[in-house]
Structures are given as C-alpha cells and as structure tokens.
Amino acid sequence: MSAGAASPLLASGAGGAAPATMELDHSWRRHAGRAGGRLVLGVLIPLALALGWELAIRSGLAQGRLLPPPSRILGTLLALAQSGDLRLHVQATLLRVALGFVAGAGAGILVGALTGTLPVARHLLDPSLQALRAVPSLAWVPLFILWLGILETPKVVLIAVGVFFPVYVGVSGAIASVDRKLVEVGRIFRLSRLALARRILLPAVLPGTLVALRTGLGLGFLFVVAAELMGASEGLGYLLVDGQQFGKPDQILAAILAFAGLGKLADGLLVLATRPLLRWQDVSRGVL
Amino acid sequence: MLTIQDLAKTYADGTQALAGLTLSLAPGEIVAVVGGSGCGKTTLLRLVAGLDAATAGLIRLDGATIAGPHPGLGLVFQEPRLLPWLSIAENVGFGLADRPAAERRTRVARALARVGLADHAGRWPRELSGGQQQRVAIARAFVADPRVLLLDEPFSALDAVTREDLHRHLLALWAETRPTIVLVTHDVAEAAALADRVVVMRPHPGRIHRTVAVEAPRSGDAVAHLRTSRVLRALLDESLAPSARRAALAV
Ligand SMILES: Nc1ncnc2c1ncn2[C@@H]1O[C@H](COP(=O)(O)OP(=O)(O)OP(=O)(O)O)[C@@H](O)[C@H]1O
Ligand SMILES: [Mg+2]
Numbered sequence: 001m002s003a004g005a006a007s008p009l010l011a012s013g014a015g016g017a018a019p020a021t022m023e024l025d026h027s028w029r030r031h032a033g034r035a036g037g038r039l040v041l042g043v044l045i046p047l048a049l050a051l052g053w054e055l056a057i058r059s060g061l062a063q064g065r066l067l068p069p070p071s072r073i074l075g076t077l078l079a080l081a082q083s084g085d086l087r088l089h090v091q092a093t094l095l096r097v098a099l100g101f102v103a104g105a106g107a108g109i110l111v112g113a114l115t116g117t118l119p120v121a122r123h124l125l126d127p128s129l130q131a132l133r134a135v136p137s138l139a140w141v142p143l144f145i146l147w148l149g150i151l152e153t154p155k156v157v158l159i160a161v162g163v164f165f166p167v168y169v170g171v172s173g174a175i176a177s178v179d180r181k182l183v184e185v186g187r188i189f190r191l192s193r194l195a196l197a198r199r200i201l202l203p204a205v206l207p208g209t210l211v212a213l214r215t216g217l218g219l220g221f222l223f224v225v226a227a228e229l230m231g232a233s234e235g236l237g238y239l240l241v242d243g244q245q246f247g248k249p250d251q252i253l254a255a256i257l258a259f260a261g262l263g264k265l266a267d268g269l270l271v272l273a274t275r276p277l278l279r280w281q282d283v284s285r286g287v288l
Numbered sequence: 289m290l291t292i293q294d295l296a297k298t299y300a301d302g303t304q305a306l307a308g309l310t311l312s313l314a315p316g317e318i319v320a321v322v323g324g325s326g327c328g329k330t331t332l333l334r335l336v337a338g339l340d341a342a343t344a345g346l347i348r349l350d351g352a353t354i355a356g357p358h359p360g361l362g363l364v365f366q367e368p369r370l371l372p373w374l375s376i377a378e379n380v381g382f383g384l385a386d387r388p389a390a391e392r393r394t395r396v397a398r399a400l401a402r403v404g405l406a407d408h409a410g411r412w413p414r415e416l417s418g419g420q421q422q423r424v425a426i427a428r429a430f431v432a433d434p435r436v437l438l439l440d441e442p443f444s445a446l447d448a449v450t451r452e453d454l455h456r457h458l459l460a461l462w463a464e465t466r467p468t469i470v471l472v473t474h475d476v477a478e479a480a481a482l483a484d485r486v487v488v489m490r491p492h493p494g495r496i497h498r499t500v501a502v503e504a505p506r507s508g509d510a511v512a513h514l515r516t517s518r519v520l521r522a523l524l525d526e527s528l529a530p531s532a533r534r535a536a537l538a539v
Contacts, residue, residue, distance in 0.1 A: 181367070182371060184339055188362070189382060203373040280373040280414070
C-alpha cells in the first residue's frame with residue numbers, strides 16, 4: 001500500500017469510516033479495472049483477425065468463398081434468428097443435451113455414490129465400468145443405431161453415456177477422498193450411518209461432484225454434435241451437416257458460434273446455480 | 289468415575305502401542321498425560337473415546353463398559369477439525385442435533401461466549417485464526433456437558449501467549465460443570481499448571497512410568513508449580529533417548 005493511501009486512515013482516527021470505504025471502493029475499482037483489462041487482452045487477437053479478414057475481403061485481397069467474412073457469418077446468424085429457424089434448432093439441441101445430461105449425470109451420481117460407499121458394489125461394478133470407460137463413446141454409435149433406430153433415443157443415449165463416465169469417476173473419487181478426520185468427528189458425535197452420509201459425506205463431496213457435473217455438461221455438448229452429425233432433421237448439428245452438403249460455410253460458422261455461446265451459457269448457469277452451495281469454500285473465488 | 293484396566297493395543301502391523309495400562313480418574317479430576325513422541329498417548333485417547341477397539345483390557349465409565357463412542361465422552365483432536373461447510377455456531381452445535389432448537393441456541397451462545405468468540409458465530413471456519421479455530425473445537429466438545437473430556441495436545445500448535453489464554457478459557461469451561469479431563473501434552477509447564485495429577489508415559493510398549501501429584505494446581509502457587517515442573521522434567525528426560533533428552537532440556 002502506498003503512503004499516500006495510508007495517511008488519511010491514520011490521520012482520521014476513530015472517524016475513519018469514510019476513508020476506509022473510499023479505500024475499499026478504490027481497490028474494488030482497481031480490481032474491476034484489471035479484470036476489464038484482461039478481458040480486452042483476451043479478445044484482442046480474435047478481434048484483430050476478424051477485422052483483418054473483413055478488410056482483406058472488402059478490399060478484394062481475398063475471396064472469402066470458403067471462409068466468409070465475419071459480417072456475413074453474423075448476418076446468417078441474424079437471418080436464422082429472424083426466421084425462427086435458429087430457435088427451432090437451438091431448442092432441439094438443448095433438449096437432447098438436457099435429457100442426456102440429466103440421465104447420464106443422475107446415473108453417474110447414483111452409481112458413483114454406490115461404489116464410493118459400499119465396498120461390495122465397488123468390487124462388483126468398478127472393474128467393468130472402468131473397462132467400458134476405456135471404449136471411446138463414439139464406438140457405440142453403430143450399435144446404438146442398430147438397436148435403437150435413428151430417431152431421438154440413440155442420440156440421447158449417446159449423450160447420456162458420454163456424460164455418465166466423467167460424473168461417475170468424479171463422484172466415486174470424491175467419496176473415496178473424503179477426509180477420514182472429518183468422518184471421525186461424525187463418529188465422536190455418534191451419528192448414524194444415514195446422518196453421517198447426510199451431514200459429513202454429502203457436503204464433503206459436493207465440490208468434487210459439481211466439478212464432475214461441469215465436465216459432464218461439456219461432454220454433453222461434445223456428444224450432441226456427434227449425435228446430430230449421425231443424422232438429424234433439426235438441431236445445430238443439422239445446420240453443420242446441411243451447411244457442408246450445400247456449401248454454406250457461413251451457416252457452418254454461424255452454428256459453431258451458436259454452440260460456443262450455448263456451451264458457455266449452460267456452464268455459466270450451472271456455476272451460478274451451484275455457487276450458493278459452495279460459499280464456504282476456501283478456493284475458487286473469482287474463477288469463471 | 290473413569291477406570292482403565294490393563295489396556296493394551298497392538299496395531300495390525302504388530303506395533304505394540306500400549307500394554308497393561310491401568311489408570312482411574314475421579315469425577316472432576318484433571319489428569320495430564322505427558323511422554324515422548326510415539327509412546328501411545330493418542331492411542332490411549334482414541335481407545336477411551338471409542339474410535340478404535342482395544343486389543344485387551346477394559347474401559348469403564350461409571351461402571352458401564354465403553355465400546356464405541358459414548359455420549360458422556362467428548363474428544364478434542366490435535367487439529368481443530370471444524371467442518372468447513374458449517375458456520376462457527378453450527379460447528380459448535382454439531383453434536384446437539386437432537387436437542388430442541390431453543391436449547392441448542394442458548395447452549396451454543398454460552399459456549400462461544402466462554403471461549404471469547406461470541407461475535408464470530410456467523411463466520412466460516414476459514415475466516416478464523418488457528419487459535420480461534422482450536423477454541424471453537426473446545427467449545428464444540430464442551431457444549432453438550434460431557435462427563436469426561438479427552439484433549440489431545442490441543443494447544444501444541446499455538447504460541448505461548450495464546451496458549452495461556454486458552455488455559456484460562458479451558459479452566460473457565462471446566463469450572464461450570466467440572467467434567468473429568470484427560471489432557472495430553474508435550475508441555476510440562478502446561479501439565480503442572482492445569483492438572484491435579486500428571487501421568488508420565490514410556491514407549492515400547494506404551495505404559496505408565498510414574499504418576500506425580502501436583503501440589504497446588506491452579507492456585508497460582510508459583511513455587512509448587514516450579515517444583516512439580518522440575519520433577520516432571522526429570523522424569524520425562526529419564527524416559528527419553530539421550531538425543532531427545534538434550535532437546536527437552538533446551539526447552
Ligand atoms: N494406525 C496405526 N497403525 C500402526 N501403528 C500405529 C498407528 N497409530 C499409531 N501407531 C504407532 O503406535 C505408537 C504410538 O502412537 P501414538 O500416536 O499413540 O503416539 P503419541 O504418544 O500420541 O505420539 P505423539 O506425541 O508424537 O503424538 C507409535 O509407535 C506409532 O507408530
Ligand atoms: Mg499423538
């Protein structure tokens with residue numbers, strides 16, 4: 001801290017409330033300023049590239065047939081939005097991700113809790129699950145199509161499988177690494193098995209579980225693309241296929257932009273919704 | 289009345305941590321347990337607290353055999369072990385879940401006031417200093433009025449000034465309901481200042497070497513404390529290896 005900043009605090013003595021808040025205010029503003037500065041730095045390169053490309057095409061230096069200028073991509077996105085098509089495709093994609101995520105994450109939490117707490121379940125299930133996990137999820141696609149047809153079910157199942165494994169591994173790992181010392185606190189106070197699970201295990205595994213859910217959600221978006229590429233009549237993945245077949249790179253890039261926005265938004269919402277549960281944590285302040 | 293009879297503990301790897309340890313404590317008595325590192329002090333407390341099972345021997349509280357954690361027994365670990373997801377007040381009230389909310393509130397408030405942390409009730413454990421966290425852990429153990437309190441070097445990580453402060457808090461809490469206290473410590477002066485009786489342990493296998501009565505515990509009689517401290521230090525040195533003895537004398 002500089003001497004100039006400290007002296008009003010020292011001089012004002014007991015009536016130092018006002019300078020103190022000013023001091024806080026300043027440091028807050030400095031902090032926000034620094035965060036803003038980082039943001040500017042982060043978008044500098046993509047912005048410069050986009051602008052450069054735009055100018056190159058406008059000035060006739062490049063053609064832009066395969067890589068359309070940013071203005072055309074945004075225009076396509078806008079047109080899709082205005083016609084209502086974008087809403088339709090986003091809805092279809094989001095519904096698949098949501099269904100697959102809920103099913104996969106639910107199963108992952110359930111099985112992870114089971115193998116994490118019951119040794120019998122762990123010895124019985126974990127080896128098989130680890131073996132299945134080693135199979136790249138996309139390898140199941142032909143089988144799913146054979147078994148479940150080409151409509152919604154195989155898509156949702158593929159997403160669910162993709163979400164299941166990281167959540168399962170995260171939850172069972174979080175349970176396995178719960179601090180024995182805290183469990184002993186529960187034992188000293190003679191908690192029943194159920195109370196021990198609710199009052200010690202559950203809060204202790206919450207941070208790890210939420211990290212696993214975030215990873216799972218990310219994979220959900222990864223696998224929805226794969227699922228929609230294997231054949232769909234709507235969804236952002238369909239826009240990709242359609243754009244490829246009819247030579248519309250601007251539509252492909254518009255869909256990619258939409259994916260980026262949706263993924264970031266979903267992740268942000270998940271973090272925001274679970275933040276109140278983790279207020280006690282000593283870490284992860286100012287992340288995101 | 290807490291009685292420990294021929295207590296023995298051999299760990300799965302063959303380590304004989306305790307053998308034939310016998311000790312009995314009168315209600316309201318404060319007994320300090322001192323001894324070199326690895327002589328079985330923590331093992332003793334864990335057995336009495338019911339966290340581990342003894343290999344042989346009996347532990348009785350008022351005639352009833354103890355096998356497993358007991359409502360009349362409280363334990364303060366060497367580290368605070370606060371639950372990071374609970375506020376300070378919730379941590380102190382952790383063992384009172386089956387009591388009515390009003391009783392819980394008054395008990396927690398009283399215990400926090402006793403350790404001088406009344407205005408920290410709503411904070412998170414991470415926002416407290418190490419000494420403050422240790423005080424919360426002591427309040428948590430005291431809050432349900434246990435008949436016996438086991439303290440495992442609760443002050444060892446603290447500086448001398450904070451430690452004396454905590455001694456006062458501990459005695460204030462003790463004066464309310466006068467539980468039996470077993471205090472494990474490395475600090476001979478601490479043992480002499482707080483305990484009625486000091487038990488000196490020896491390792492391989494862990495057993496009681498000597499028991500020394502403190503002549504004027506807690507009376508502030510400096511000469512008596514000094515005498516007791518000297519006796520204890522001599523005993524302790526005798527039970528330590530030469531290298532450890534040099535270190536102990538340097539203290
Ligand atoms: N879980 C365990 N498994 C095997 N041996 C153990 C275990 N816990 C303690 N021991 C051994 O038992 C002996 C007594 O250990 P204990 O922790 O009771 O000592 P202590 O007197 O509390 O020492 P310190 O003053 O360093 O805390 C030591 O030799 C230790 O290595
Ligand atoms: Mg110990």
